[in-house]
Amino acid sequence: MWKIEITWKQLYEDIYVKFTKNESDQKTFIKEIFPDGLYQKMFVRGGKVQGKYVSLVCRATIDAKKRFLDASDYLIQLKNEAHEDYNFEENPILQEFAENWKRLVPACAETQENKVAKAVYRLIDKIEEEKDELFIKERLFQLYDKQEYAQILAVFSIIASTLCSFGMENTKFSEQDLKLHSLFLPKLVEEEEESDAIKIAQEMLHREEGSLEELKECLGIALNNPYEKGKANYLLARRAYQLKDKKAGNAFLKEAVKFSYEPAKLWKNNADAETMLEKIRIAYQNPASDGEDVMRCCKGCEKILYLTPAVEKSYRGEAAFVLYKYIRAGKYQSSTNETADYYLKISNNCGFYLAQEEWKVNNESRIIPQIMRAETATVGRCYSNTKNKYAKIFEKTIPESWERWLAEFDLTVMQILFLDDDFEKNIEDLFELLQLIKDEKPETKELNIEIFIRNDSEIARALIDTALSGLPEYTIPVFIIDDDKTAAQQLLSHHPLFYPVRAVDLKESAKKLKEDRPILHFVILGTSRVAKWLVREAFWMMGFRENAILCKITVLDEKGEEFVRKIKAEYPGMVKSDFDVEEIELPEVLGENIDFHSFQLADILKNIMNETPYGYFAVATESDEENLSLATRIREILVRNNIEQRNETALENPNPIAILCRKDQIAWTAKRLVIEKEIYGDRWFNTWSFIPFGNLSAYYSWDLMAGGTFEKLSKCIHYQFAGLSPEETKAGSEKAEQQDKVYYGRQYNHDSSYSLALSMPYRIFQFRDINGNQIMPIAWEIWDEKAFASVEQLNYLANRSRGVKESEYKTIAVWEHDRWVRWMLSRGWLPASADDAVFAVKCGNERQQLFVAKLHPCICAYEGQKELKLALKNECGMDKDFYSYDMANIKDTKRLLALEWLKEREKEDGERA
Numbered sequence: 001m002w003k004i005e006i007t008w009k010q011l012y013e014d015i016y017v018k019f020t021k022n023e024s025d026q027k028t029f030i031k032e033i034f035p036d037g038l039y040q041k042m043f044v045r046g047g048k049v050q051g052k053y054v055s056l057v058c059r060a061t062i063d064a065k066k067r068f069l070d071a072s073d074y075l076i077q078l079k080n081e082a083h084e085d086y087n088f089e090e091n092p093i094l095q096e097f098a099e100n101w102k103r104l105v106p107a108c109a110e111t112q113e114n115k116v117a118k119a120v121y122r123l124i125d126k127i128e129e130e131k132d133e134l135f136i137k138e139r140l141f142q143l144y145d146k147q148e149y150a151q152i153l154a155v156f157s158i159i160a161s162t163l164c165s166f167g168m169e170n171t172k173f174s175e176q177d178l179k180l181h182s183l184f185l186p187k188l189v190e191e192e193e194e195s196d197a198i199k200i201a202q203e204m205l206h207r208e209e210g211s212l213e214e215l216k217e218c219l220g221i222a223l224n225n226p227y228e229k230g231k232a233n234y235l236l237a238r239r240a241y242q243l244k245d246k247k248a249g250n251a252f253l254k255e256a257v258k259f260s261y262e263p264a265k266l267w268k269n270n271a272d273a274e275t276m277l278e279k280i281r282i283a284y285q286n287p288a289s290d291g292e293d294v295m296r297c298c299k300g301c302e303k304i305l306y307l308t309p310a311v312e313k314s315y316r317g318e319a320a321f322v323l324y325k326y327i328r329a330g331k332y333q334s335s336t337n338e339t340a341d342y343y344l345k346i347s348n349n350c351g352f353y354l355a356q357e358e359w360k361v362n363n364e365s366r367i368i369p370q371i372m373r374a375e376t377a378t379v380g381r382c383y384s385n386t387k388n389k390y391a392k393i394f395e396k397t398i399p400e401s402w403e404r405w406l407a408e409f410d411l412t413v414m415q416i417l418f419l420d421d422d423f424e425k426n427i428e429d430l431f432e433l434l435q436l437i438k439d440e441k442p443e444t445k446e447l448n449i450e451i452f453i454r455n456d457s458e459i460a461r462a463l464i465d466t467a468l469s470g471l472p473e474y475t476i477p478v479f480i481i482d483d484d485k486t487a488a489q490q491l492l493s494h495h496p497l498f499y500p501v502r503a504v505d506l507k508e509s510a511k512k513l514k515e516d517r518p519i520l521h522f523v524i525l526g527t528s529r530v531a532k533w534l535v536r537e538a539f540w541m542m543g544f545r546e547n548a549i550l551c552k553i554t555v556l557d558e559k560g561e562e563f564v565r566k567i568k569a570e571y572p573g574m575v576k577s578d579f580d581v582e583e584i585e586l587p588e589v590l591g592e593n594i595d596f597h598s599f600q601l602a603d604i605l606k607n608i609m610n611e612t613p614y615g616y617f618a619v620a621t622e623s624d625e626e627n628l629s630l631a632t633r634i635r636e637i638l639v640r641n642n643i644e645q646r647n648e649t650a651l652e653n654p655n656p657i658a659i660l661c662r663k664d665q666i667a668w669t670a671k672r673l674v675i676e677k678e679i680y681g682d683r684w685f686n687t688w689s690f691i692p693f694g695n696l697s698a699y700y701s702w703d704l705m706a707g708g709t710f711e712k713l714s715k716c717i718h719y720q721f722a723g724l725s726p727e728e729t730k731a732g733s734e735k736a737e738q739q740d741k742v743y744y745g746r747q748y749n750h751d752s753s754y755s756l757a758l759s760m761p762y763r764i765f766q767f768r769d770i771n772g773n774q775i776m777p778i779a780w781e782i783w784d785e786k787a788f789a790s791v792e793q794l795n796y797l798a799n800r801s802r803g804v805k806e807s808e809y810k811t812i813a814v815w816e817h818d819r820w821v822r823w824m825l826s827r828g829w830l831p832a833s834a835d836d837a838v839f840a841v842k843c844g845n846e847r848q849q850l851f852v853a854k855l856h857p858c859i860c861a862y863e864g865q866k867e868l869k870l871a872l873k874n875e876c877g878m879d880k881d882f883y884s885y886d887m888a889n890i891k892d893t894k895r896l897l898a899l900e901w902l903k904e905r906e907k908e909d910g911e912r913a
Contacts, residue, residue, distance in 0.1 A: 317352025
C-alpha cells in the first residue's frame with residue numbers, strides 16, 4: 001500500500017521500546033515525541049485527544065490517510081517571518097523531533113556507532129530501492145555517514161506522519177507531495193565535479209544549439225545518475241522553452257522538480273506566482289469585484305505565499321499586501337484565521353513598497369506617537385520666530401545634519417519659519433526679512449531659502465505677493481500655512497470623497513436619467529473654520545465625468561443654516577439655484593439646524609442614509625474630544641440602522657467617518673480606538689474605523705510643511721502648463737528658473753497648480769485602465785492615508801493609467817474644466833460673458849480675466865469657450881487657445897504622476913522639490 005513503509009509502530013517498537021529506560025505506552029510516546037502544533041493538528045478534535053486517530057496513524061492503515069494529509073498541509077504552511085520556507089537544517093519541526101528523540105532515547109545523540117545506530121541503519125536498509133523514486137535511502141545514508149542519528153529519526157518521524165505523501169501504489173506524486181519532500185528530506189550531496197555530459201549540455205544551451213533529442217542523448221548518463229537527474233531535466237526544460245515547445249518544457253520541468261532540483265522548483269514557482277498575480281491584479285483593481293472575485297483573489301494570494309520553495313519576495317510581498325487590504329476591509333477571512341496585521345508584517349518584511357509606509361503608520365506599538373527626524377544628505381540652518389507647539393513639532397523632524405534654532409536670522413539660513421500665534425507678528429517678521437534681502441542685495445546664487453508663514457491664507461496672500469514684487473530678481477518660495485485650510489485639504493486629498501461610490505460604474509451611471517443616478521452625500525457636523533474649508537474644498541473636488549453621480553453637501557449644527565448662508569454670501573457662485581452653467585452640475589450645499597444631544601441626530605442620519613447609501617461624514621467642531629464623542633454616536637446610529645434594515649453590505653463596507661483631531665495624541669489613539677469587550681480587529685463589529693485628520697504633526701514637519709508629495713506634483717503641473725519638457729527642468733536651466741519665479745511669485749499661480757495636484761486622485765478615478773477598471777489603489781480602504789500621497793503610489797497609479805483610450809481624453813478634459821470652474825467659484829470668482837471680457841480689454845485690461853473684480857469668462861461650459869475665443873480674436877486681436885493646454889495636461893497625466901519634471905533636477909542637485 002505505502003511505497004515507503006516507515007511507520008510509527010516500527011519507530012515505537014524498534015527504537016523507543018528497545019532503547020529507552022522509561023518505557024511508556026504507545027499513546028504516551030506519541031504525545032511525548034510529537035511537536036505540539038503537529039500533534040494538535042493530527043490527533044485533537046474539540047479540545048480532546050482522539051485515541052482512535054493515534055491508533056490509526058501508528059498502524060498506518062488506509063483509514064489514516066486523512067490524518068496524513070492534515071499533517072502534510074500543516075507542515076507545508078510553516079514559514080518564517082518573511083514567509084520564506086525553512087531550509088532542512090533550520091526547520092523547527094525537524095529540530096523539535098530530533099530533540100525529543102535525544103531526550104527519550106539519549107543514545108541516538110551519540111556520535112560513535114552503537115546499538116541505536118545499528119537499529120537506525122536497519123530501518124534505512126529496509127527501504128526498497130525499486131520503490132524509492134526520491135532516493136530517500138541514499139539521502140539518509142549520507143546523514144548516517146555523519147553520525148546524525150537523531151536527525152534521521154526526525155526524518156523518519158515526518159515520513160511516518162505523512163505516509164501517503166511519500167507514495168502509494170499506482171499513484172503519482174502531487175505538487176503538495178513534492179513540496180513536502182523538498183522541505184523535509186535532506187538534499188543529495190552532489191559530486192564535486194560535474195559530469196562531462198552536464199558540461200557539454202550547458203554549453204549547447206548557452207549557444208542555443210541542438211534539438212531536444214540531441215540534448216537528451218548528450219545527457220543520457222546524467223539522466224540515470226540520481227545526483228544529476230534533476231539538473232539534467234532542468235537543462236532539457238530550458239532548451240524546450242528556447243525552442244518554444246512549452247508542453248515538453250513543462251514535462252521536463254516537472255521531472256526536475258520531482259528530483260528536488262532547487263533552481264527548477266524556484267523557476268516553476270515564480271512562473272506560477274506571476275501567472276496567478278496577473279489574474280489577481282485584474283480582480284483587486286476592479287472596485288466592482290463581487291464576493292466570489294474577492295474569494296478567488298485571496299485564495300490565490302494564499303497559494304502564492306505557500307509555494308515551496310518560496311517565490312521571490314516581490315511576489316510574496318504583493319500577495320500578502322492584497323490579503324492585508326481585503327482582510328482589513330472586512331471582505332475576507334484568512335483560511336488560517338490570521339489577522340490583517342499578520343499579512344502586513346509579511347509584506348513589509350518582503351520589502352513591498354506599499355506595505356512599508358503602512359507598516360510604519362499602523363504597527364507602532366507606542367501609546368504616544370513617535371515623530372521621526374527627516375533624512376536628507378543636505379546641510380543647513382533653521383530659524384523660527386517662536387518656540388510654540390507648532391515650532392516644537394517641526395523641530396523634532398529637522399534632520400540631524402541641520403542646525404536648529406538660531407538667535408536671529410541672517411541670509412545664510414535656509415529654512416525660516418514664522419509660526420507665532422500672533423499672525424500680525426508673522427507678517428511683520430516676513431517683511432523685515434524681505435527688507436534685509438533688499439538692503440544687502442546678495443548674489444542670487446547665495447540666496448537659497450524657503451519661508452513658511454502661519455497665517456490666514458486669504459488675508460496674507462495679497463500682502464505677500466505685494467512684498468515679493470519688490471524683489472523681482474530673486475526666487476523666494478513663501479508657503480502660507482493655513483491650519484484650517486490645510487486640514488480640509490489633507491482629508492479630502494488623502495481620503496477622497498469618492499470612496500463610497502468606488503464600485504459604481506461611471507459610464508453606466510451617466511446613461512441613467514438624472515433622478516435615477518446615485519447620490520454622493522458629504523455630511524459635515526460642526527461650524528468651525530475647518531468645516532467652512534471642508535464645504536469650499538469639497539465643492540470643487542466633488543464631481544464626476546458626464547455628471548454620472550449627483551453630489552450634495554450638508555452642514556449639521558445648531559447654527560447650520562446660518563453658517564451655510566454666510567458661505568454663500570461670501571462666495572455667491574456656490575449658490576446652485578442662482579448660478580446655472582449648461583452641462584456643469586454643481587453640488588447642492590445645505591445647512592440644517594440640529595441639537596447634537598437630542599433625538600434629532602439619529603432621525604436626520606437615518607433620513608440621509610435612507611436617501612442614499614453613499615454617505616461620507618466629517619466631524620469638525622472646535623473640540624477634539626467632542627469630535628471623537630460625536631463620531632462614536634454617528635457610528636452607533638449607522639450600525640443600528642444597518643442592523644434594522646438587515647443591510648449586510650453596509651455593515652461590511654462602513655461609511656467613512658472623519659474626525660478633526662488637532663492633538664496628535666488623540667489622533668493617534670483614534671486610529672485604533674478599542675470597542676468595549678472587543679479585541680481590536682478588522683471587522684465592522686470590532687473597530688470604529690475612524691479617519692483622524694488635521695493633527696499638527698501631519699503638516700508641521702520637515703517633509704510635509706511645503707505640501708509633501710502633492711507639492712512635488714504641483715510643481716510638475718506648473719512646468720507642464722508652461723510648456724517645459726522634463727529635460728528643460730534640469731538644474732541650472734534658464735527656462736526652469738524663470739518658471740520658478742512665476743510659480744512662487746504669485747500665490748494664485750501656486751494655488752492653481754496645487755489645487756490641481758490635490759484633485760489628481762479624483763482625476764485618476766475618472767479614467768479606466770486597459771482592463772476597463774476605474775483606476776484606484778489596490779484593494780483600497782479609506783483609512784489608508786498613503787493611498788494617494790506617496791511617490792511610490794503615484795508611480796503605481798501612473799503605470800495603471802497606461803493604455804488609456806484616446807476617446808477618454810476628451811471626456812476627462814471636460815471633467816477637468818468643470819472642476820476648475822467649481823474651484824474658481826469656491827474662491828469667490830464669478831462668470832463673465834464674452835461681451836464683458838471684450839469690454840474690459842477695450843478699457844485697458846490686458847487679459848481676459850479681471851482679477852480686481854474676480855470675473856472670468858472661462859467660467860462656462862467647456863464648449864462655450866469657443867464663443868469667447870472667437871470674440872477675443874475678432875474684437876481685441878487676442879488669439880487665445882483654451883483647449884490645447886488642457887488636453888495636453890490630460891494626456892500627460894501618466895508623466896505627471898511619475899513626477900518626470902522633477903527627476904532630472906533631483907538627480908543632479910538633490911534639491912528638495
